[in-house]
Amino acid sequence: MKLHVSSRWRDRLLISGVVAVQALLLIVGWVLTFEYLHERVSRGVEDLIVRSNADFAESVSLAIREVSSGLEVGDAEWEGVQSIIESIELPGAGFACVLNEDGYIIAHPEYRSSPAIGEITLADHPFLKTHDGEELALFQVDAPQPVAGTMTFFGDGVHYVSTHELNDAGYRLMVHQPVGGLTAARSLVTGVLLLTSLIVGLLVIIPTGLLSWIGIKRHHNALMKWNHELEDEVDRRVRQFGKSRDALVMGLAKLADFRDNETGKHLERICQYSVLLAEELADSGTHDIDSAWIDRLRMAASMHDIGKVGVPDEVLLKPGRLTDDEYDTIKQHPTMGADTLMAIRKQFDDDPLVDMSVEVTLSHHERWDGGGYPFGIEGDAIPLSARIVSVADVYDALTVARVYKPAMPHEKAASIIEEGRGSQFDPDVVDAFLRVQDKLREISEALRDHAHA
Known part of the structure; x- marks a missing residue:
């Protein structure tokens, strides 16, 4: 404006x-x-x-x-x-x-x-x-x-x-x-001439200036109208491009989610958990987060596990405990997902959403103390977006029933999250989690997978 x-x-x-x-x-x-x-x-x-x-x-x-x-x-x-x-x-x-x-x-x-x-x-x-x-x-x-x-x-x-x-x-x-x-x-004579000339000059200058103003203003208005129409068209195409991009992102996320979840509500919960935590961090003033960043996080969170598309079914869908080799295979999904998104980024050039999606996909299994994977980075070296999704993903995994385990009560899940403060999770994100845990529980219950309840 x-x-x-x-x-x-x-x-x-x-x-x-x-x-x-x-x-x-x-x-x-x-x-x-x-x-x-x-x-x-x-x-x-x-x-x-x-x-x-x-x-x-x-x-x-x-x-x-x-x-x-x-x-x-x-x-x-x-x-x-x-x-x-x-x-x-x-x-x-x-x-x-x-x-x-x-x-x-x-x-x-x-x-x-x-x-x-x-x-x-x-x-x-x-x-x-x-x-x-x-x-x-x-x-x-x-x-x-x-x-x-x-x-x-x-x-x-x-x-x-x-x-x-x-x-x-x-x-x-x-x-x-x-x-x-x-x-x-x-x-005396030239004074009369001056007065006459002045009157004639004003009669020429004023209408000429006024007509010029009207002509230029009319042209300017037409140009402004054309510019506004052009801006509206650019905005429309940008929005259309954004919708196409978001549809592609969500499609990739759904593709990965369908391989590991019987419903698509897992993605909805992860996205809502992540947005709620980000908004709380923004309100607390501990991090410089704006609404555009939160909107990107909403979509990027849905991409966190797209790398699982490359994990074999016998490993991804195994109901029991994984062997060390199988666990090593599972740990490759962040890099496989990031590689996929980086290939997409080459087509979109510098797109903030794709960039954040790469961060989330690659780093959401890193730990605050450096004990995570795939790179073992720690603390603030882990992107904030990934630190938020990490808490949201673990909370969802604990509170959702699977074929090999029952759903954990919210209180128990919240206690585990709190125990991981400063070791597995960013302390600021855990503090935000504890402040909004009642809202998190409401989201969990509203989007619960009733097939496994």
Whole structure:
């Protein structure tokens, strides 16, 4: 479940990342486009204002062209010219003024409020650079037609200026356009452009991102559905394989059991005894055992005696005491069973159930003190699964009636198991046996072979 949750969040982050990258690319494209348009529009606005001022200068000059050379501040003719100058409204803080033949300002929008303006002369003010780099003053430039240049004023910065001679006496009309005013006008226009571009950009980015999200999400959902279907199919086949494997294991176990037992209940009892003991060990905390391990033990326990298939009938089914040679033959069944299972394991590769079955089959007759067979290993060297099945197998052998012996009472069988603690059996397994012996007796009675009761 954690894997699926982590996968979902990873997929969501991937989808968000794709949409974010797409949005980022759109934003970058929008910014570059806006910068390009901003520059073009800015230059266009600036050029438009400068050209308009030049055209305006020409049109205004027609209105006051006949001004006399004797224009005096305060007379009627001056009032007419001053009124025209005051009425002129140009964009970007532009304004117009009139210079007399000596270059002094004789008419200006602020002349009435600031008469000192009349003491300013612009005749020698730098105005134009030639192609050779020579800088010409204003009155060095003839202007029978409007001529554009630039002039720099202390405290007011650079002005674009268009000048036009009004009469033969040398009076000039000056149309000023402060660069600062152009910047404000440019900002106003480009601000509108920015707002418009932003709105258009959002109208593109948001639907595009949303549609991309929906498209990718739909594709992702289809992919997830396909993955789930594939996982379900894999799980189904794994379960089917597990059932086939378990059926094969149980079939082999039954084959061996039928040779030595008249019913199949022996296997059922061994499996239930082993599971009960393993669960008790897990609950006590003495061993690290999980449910999957116990499930494997349930099947592996049924395989403990499959090697008896290779034991001759005259030895396996002999009702009396075995000779030493016959006992040696019997003691070969763990290795014969393990060899059979190892041949199966080659077909299943690394299968935990088959591996445990090999452990149980090979080692369930080993003793805790090393006196068992086939290898005489001792203590923890004996696999835990085999140590559990060893106790279960001996308990079942003691409490089940056979043709050559009666069934032993539970109490007597439990006493023998307890006596083997630390010698034949693992002390932890015996302790678990004693704690659950009442449940073991219930299983024994429920699955008793009544034919020999």
